[in-house]
Amino acid sequence: MRKRIRKHLSSLAPGLAANTYDLLSDHNRISALILEERSYTLSLLETFILALAEYIETGDRQRVVQQSREIALFRSKQGIALACILERVRVCRDSLLEQIRRDTHRLIFTEEERLGLYQIQMDLFQFVDTLIDVFIQTYEEDEEQRKQLEMQANSLTKEDFSQVAEQELVQLVLQSTDIAVLIIDRNLRIIEANYSFAELQQVERAQIIGKNIDETFRPRENERFVQWVIERGQSGHYVADTNGTLTTVSTSPIYHQGELWGAISVLRNITDSKRYEDELTKREALAAVGQLAAGMAHEIRNPLTSIKGFIQLLKEQTENAQNSSYFSVILTEIERIDGLLNDVLVLARYRDDKISAERFLLMDEVLGVIRLLEPESNRRGIRLELDWSGDEWYIYGFRARIKQAVLNILKNAMEALVMKGSTVRISVYASINQVVLTVEDDGPGLEEKVLKNLFIPFYTKKPDGTGLGLSTTQRIILDHGGEIFAENSSRLGGARFEVRLPISN
Template identity: 35%
Template sequence: MGTNRFILRKQEDFHRNKKEGIVLKDNEQLYRTLFLEAIDAIVFWDRSGRILLANEAALKIFECTMEEFMGKKLWDFVYLENGQNCQWLDKLNQTKAVRDELLFKMPNGQLKHLEFTSKYMSAEKYHITIFRNVSDRYQMEQTLRDSEERFRKVFEGSFDGMVLWNWDFKILDINPVAAEYFGCRREEVIGKTLHALLHTDDDEKIQKDFLRHLFKLKENGVADYLITVPRTNYTKYYEIISKGNLTSNMNLTVIRDITEKRAMQEQLRKSDTLNIVGELAAGIAHEIRNPMTALKGFIQLLQSSMKEEEHSLYFNVITSELARIESIITEFLVLAKPQATQFQNHDIRKIMSDTIDLLNAQALMHNIQISCHFHEPLPDVYCEGNQIKQVFINIIKNAIEVMPNGGNIGIKIQYEKGKQLIHTSIRDEGEGIPEDKIEKLGEPFYTTKERGTGLGLMISYKIIKEHKGMIDVESKVGEGTIFHIYLPTQNG
């Protein structure tokens, strides 16, 4: 019995060992297949860096035959710039395992970015490293970085203001121009709402315009509108253009300062109106002047045939109104045809002093004091003296007429050396002009006076423009108005 059990045990051991041998052989075949046909490159190398074994994927990545590859050391392929050390080798020796990415140089000179995982097998005394070519990914990332850098440069260097924001209306970024437009710093507004930047909650009209803009943006993907930003003495105009969904949750708003553009358009509009009025004025003035001459003649004949004091009041009113009509016709003719001009160097102080002498009596009758201050020194102005005097007369007369209960007119003339301009300011203490009416000054027939025609100011604007100067009006309701007149000191 004992002998039989021994034989049976030996038979079982034999079959088990045979079976295990088959399994080991199968496993070895499986690992070999996995090694040879793996998609990723696998390289075995010893501590000196000598390559022991590599699969087909490795040969393909390193572009070598097995014979060429087996005769090299792994770090022969590592691309080192400026003599830098291969830090990953030091790290591998210290930690026995490392995961990194390096630039490798192939035998044909091509550079490839390879991502690798390397481990030291201490029992077998060799390293196993798995490589993956990530050159395409690296190139894509580099392209994205370059694209982002280009966008950043465009964003930061744009002449227009730019704001990036999401559909929660949170500001993601703002460029320097936009920050300057709204008088803020980039760090202050990032993370805040677009409503706070545009002050949409401060005014019901602005809020409605903004909501209309957002609705149009969501509906069409692009929208624009105009916003106004009041400043101390003037108003800035900004054109807002928004593009929705640059990415899944990012919108771009471009802000363009069109204040100067609007001013230029307004000047062109006034200029066109001036030309039209001039053409009309030429015909109208001549048509009216002929019957006016006949009327004046017959009125004088009637007046001489009437008894003394009889109907004298009526004749005085008729004569006064005819004189007023004639003065309007004269103003029409000034607009209608070019005046004979003789530009010379003139002392602006003398022109102003002569003007004040002419109007002083009228000012005193209305209990108005005119004070004048000249800054020294003042260079001559190259101008047509009589025309500049006409401008001063028109503006000072207006100042007198807006203060029926008396007051003061302050006149200052100073030289702005940097701009080579003579700056004349004429201040009154009238009721002032509302902001929305200031920009209409100088238009034909627009006036804030009951019996005015607006032609006096229109002529003044025309004269100053022909002198290559400008008129600016500053006014506050209830406090008065200042007319600023700028004239160049030199021709051209």
């Protein structure tokens, strides 16, 4: 249940952050300085909400406390009032608790879980009180440190001031959450490591300070990057895989009074950047293939239309029953080819001038698809269950394409129940500025390999499948500014698809 709550709140984090910001603005409880940096404040609010959501699942207080200290220290140095920060923390907490209360029916399934949810809400309320104390303490410590520096400022020489500034800079670097820093002496002993480095290496920071780096981490011989600075005088820039995280590693010597004192290593996580580059390369390749596919689809359709017309003419002129059945098979196969070409055009983002975008009710299309599939589901003994409050939501786009996407998902769910299962549940509800459609079944579910390749064109596990259904569906949803996710259902045990589309106001 905790994992379910975290996942739900994490998906709503951007909207909750925006609501929190708007609430503070509406009540004039936010300083002019924060209002001038809306995007950054929204980012901090979202980060704090995500940290609380993670705490609900893991119960790890230390990580959230450390993160809160860093935020408090940074905001204190910016000169932002403590009262303003505390107000933001309280409103974040209230927004989270209110969201949990509103979505109780989606988060729990048993009375035992209901009691557990009450305990989670109480614990979250008390934990935020603890974090408020952390913010207050950090502000007081920073204020005290600032006063001490001001008292010393009058007696500092230019050289002394430079040393203090360097120390402050070092502390800011060591407290950074973006980069991991490691410092060793010439005996390969770890002198300093920040929390980001400890987190990257999955160790406790206090346990590695003062230890020999080779004995602590036992790196491969070709990855002793910072050691090479001491042993070979070789500094440089490298790329490494650190516990599954792709990082850049920059190393440099540290000299004191002309002698080599030690070495420093700076590591930066580039996993997301690498993923983005790979995704960009993949999209560019797909775009090129899509343009080629669109051109080929048009060229194939032209002779196909002529063939279809002549077959229909021959069928009308032939009275032989056997030949007539042959013609019917040929026409059926031509229709199938035409359907495949339509899927290819959708993947290539082809826009038919005859189809225009409009504002329409999503449930009209969902109910239409359910009515269309009911005869087949009744014949096969499959229950189509609809969980819908009766509310109506408008979306903007291409009505026929959205209907096709919903039809593809429901047909996939019904086809998954060939060997096991008899229920397909469709749930539709609103979440902030999106309408959410989920389709779950009690079939065999999705294997890990299938989940990874689910939306790749032409990937299929069906003997007679084309592998274009779900990739076409994903393209339709993305073109409408939406999102689509797939996982295994914790409720029914089979597959679960979730579609999110922006509501048109």
